Amino acid sequence: MVYYLEQLSNGLAIGSIYALIALGYSLVYSILNLINFAHGYVIMVGAFVALQLLALGVHPALAVLLACCSGALIAMLVERIAYRPVRHANRVIPMISALGAGLVLSAAAQLIWGPEVRSFPQLIPRFPVEIGGINLSSQSLVILAISVVLVVASSWFLHRTRFGLAAQCVRQDMVAAQLMGIPVNTVIVAIYALGGFLGVAGSILFAMYFNAVFIQMGLLATTKAWAAAMLGGIGSFQGAFWGGILLGLAETLAVITVGSAYRDGVSMAIIVGVLLLRPAGLFGTTIKERS
Amino acid sequence: MTQTLASLAPAPRLRGLAVLLFVLALAVLPLVLPGRFWLHIVSLTMIYTIFVLGQNIVTGWAGMLTLGQAAFVGMGAYTSVILTMQYGVPWPLAALAAGAVAGITGALLSIPCLRVKADFLSLVTIAFNQIFFVVANNWMDLTRGPMGIPGVPAMGAFGWQATTATQQFWLILAVVILLFVIVGRLTRGPIGRAWKMIRDDEIAAGTIGVNVTGYKVLAFGVGCFLCGLGGSIYGHYMRFISPDMFKLEESLLLMQMAILGGLASMPGTALGVFLMIAIPEALRSQEPWLITARPGIAGAMLVLLMIFRPNGLLGLGETPPVLRKLRAALPWGGAK
Numbered sequence: 190m191v192y193y194l195e196q197l198s199n200g201l202a203i204g205s206i207y208a209l210i211a212l213g214y215s216l217v218y219s220i221l222n223l224i225n226f227a228h229g230y231v232i233m234v235g236a237f238v239a240l241q242l243l244a245l246g247v248h249p250a251l252a253v254l255l256a257c258c259s260g261a262l263i264a265m266l267v268e269r270i271a272y273r274p275v276r277h278a279n280r281v282i283p284m285i286s287a288l289g290a291g292l293v294l295s296a297a298a299q300l301i302w303g304p305e306v307r308s309f310p311q312l313i314p315r316f317p318v319e320i321g322g323i324n325l326s327s328q329s330l331v332i333l334a335i336s337v338v339l340v341v342a343s344s345w346f347l348h349r350t351r352f353g354l355a356a357q358c359v360r361q362d363m364v365a366a367q368l369m370g371i372p373v374n375t376v377i378v379a380i381y382a383l384g385g386f387l388g389v390a391g392s393i394l395f396a397m398y399f400n401a402v403f404i405q406m407g408l409l410a411t412t413k414a415w416a417a418a419m420l421g422g423i424g425s426f427q428g429a430f431w432g433g434i435l436l437g438l439a440e441t442l443a444v445i446t447v448g449s450a451y452r453d454g455v456s457m458a459i460i461v462g463v464l465l466l467r468p469a470g471l472f473g474t475t476i477k478e479r480s
Numbered sequence: 481m482t483q484t485l486a487s488l489a490p491a492p493r494l495r496g497l498a499v500l501l502f503v504l505a506l507a508v509l510p511l512v513l514p515g516r517f518w519l520h521i522v523s524l525t526m527i528y529t530i531f532v533l534g535q536n537i538v539t540g541w542a543g544m545l546t547l548g549q550a551a552f553v554g555m556g557a558y559t560s561v562i563l564t565m566q567y568g569v570p571w572p573l574a575a576l577a578a579g580a581v582a583g584i585t586g587a588l589l590s591i592p593c594l595r596v597k598a599d600f601l602s603l604v605t606i607a608f609n610q611i612f613f614v615v616a617n618n619w620m621d622l623t624r625g626p627m628g629i630p631g632v633p634a635m636g637a638f639g640w641q642a643t644t645a646t647q648q649f650w651l652i653l654a655v656v657i658l659l660f661v662i663v664g665r666l667t668r669g670p671i672g673r674a675w676k677m678i679r680d681d682e683i684a685a686g687t688i689g690v691n692v693t694g695y696k697v698l699a700f701g702v703g704c705f706l707c708g709l710g711g712s713i714y715g716h717y718m719r720f721i722s723p724d725m726f727k728l729e730e731s732l733l734l735m736q737m738a739i740l741g742g743l744a745s746m747p748g749t750a751l752g753v754f755l756m757i758a759i760p761e762a763l764r765s766q767e768p769w770l771i772t773a774r775p776g777i778a779g780a781m782l783v784l785l786m787i788f789r790p791n792g793l794l795g796l797g798e799t800p801p802v803l804r805k806l807r808a809a810l811p812w813g814g815a816k
Contacts, residue, residue, distance in 0.1 A: 223601065224599055256563050267621050271783045273786045281539075282786050283786075285739055285786050289736075289778075290779065290783055292778065293776050294519055296773055296775050297776060299772060301777075405729075410612070412603070412610060419600075450614060450618045457608065457610070460600070460603060461604060464592040464710050
């Protein structure tokens, strides 16, 4: 029992990381109905930027903050170059140009930092914390806390500010929002930037948790983040968060019962299961169809 | 006076002649090429053409983005290799079985996605490719895991085996020609027209009674069948298979080739493979960085293509008049 509770905290930590990454996908999908395949690559580059800054001796807090901002910046650039020109084209086209942009980022990262798996410095001290006879890892607790703070802050930003109101209008009807004088392009760029910022925060925590930074982590995170987003309901802010937490718990359960080799299978099973049984996800209402 | 778009196209006879000449030139290639290396590159290019044809049926003709075709290639390769090596099945049967296994798996996998929205197919295929890799790497009894399966028998049937490079080349060429003829007929026929209509306007297609989901599942099944069949040829040509050969990166490469060459275009399929397999492989020793930079270069080209020419270099669609005339002058150009 104690063992399961200890594992539970790991599941919560990794789940909250997936939630941070999933938010970037879900936000963009809720507004543009677009699977933003570049997101995974953007957050991978962000993790490498953090690694590079730390290697240069920048103060850890500053390095992480700068890396998150670089993620926002790259996301904005990708939006400007690869999405905006094709925003109104056939659905498949922005998806392909997103992937194209992502592959450019991936090749650039590989040329700069090489294809090897790098280890990531442990910025959060790792020691056991005993609460009521259960040994928890300090790292898991701090990761969970950071993620929850970021998610709550973004939720406040999107639901309680003027900008959030504008974003909701754009999400409901882009043309009408434009006619009402809402700067649609600015809102979309800001959503991309927010997604990039949260995503890089997630990928840095991911790198710390697994002590690894590698080129393929972006695509790996893509599958997981999408499983989380779909489980919670695509486009739903809360859904992405709870979906991430549930996915983390499900993965941890799979690892302790079946074995760690099949950790990555859980997200696949969840995606297919959700599509078969409840396409709108647990918290979503409907899937918008755009043709 | 009556110069229409169709009259800009070369006469069908001329076009057929050009294709015939191209095939003949390919067929005599083993006799004139200086060494095994060049023959290997052309053979490899032809095998990749089969994979990309499978990808193009799904992405080009039916308009669905799939990002996991390498998993179906791998599934075909493993099926065929295991059938021939452990159960002594003759290669042609094993190759058909490889295609069938990949095709049926693909069709079943696509049903839940396509019932909801084709976008999800791209996600599910990414995930499927990752799972395929994990399973192939860990199911030691069947696949020998990361060690791979060496000593795969050469292609052949009825006691004959294609052992020399030239024989393999001709066999692959024959299969590729056969597949191009079949796919050509398929895509120009009623099924192909249904696919194109669904791609261009799904709602309209449904309204006039086209079974949208059914045709989409069929497209994905046929695409995966081709990849599985190609995978069998790939495995028996390389004489060795391992999970590394069927990673997600490989799938992304296939997707790039199909789009770069031309969506819904058979010469475009060949062109995409030529640009992304033949050229980097031929320059591998002189310019090794090309292989690393290949996805990035192609990625940048994809972004530019999507903005300026969304259907690929030789794909159909809006064409500037200059390009249209240029294309009409090419043997395979003209109205579609």
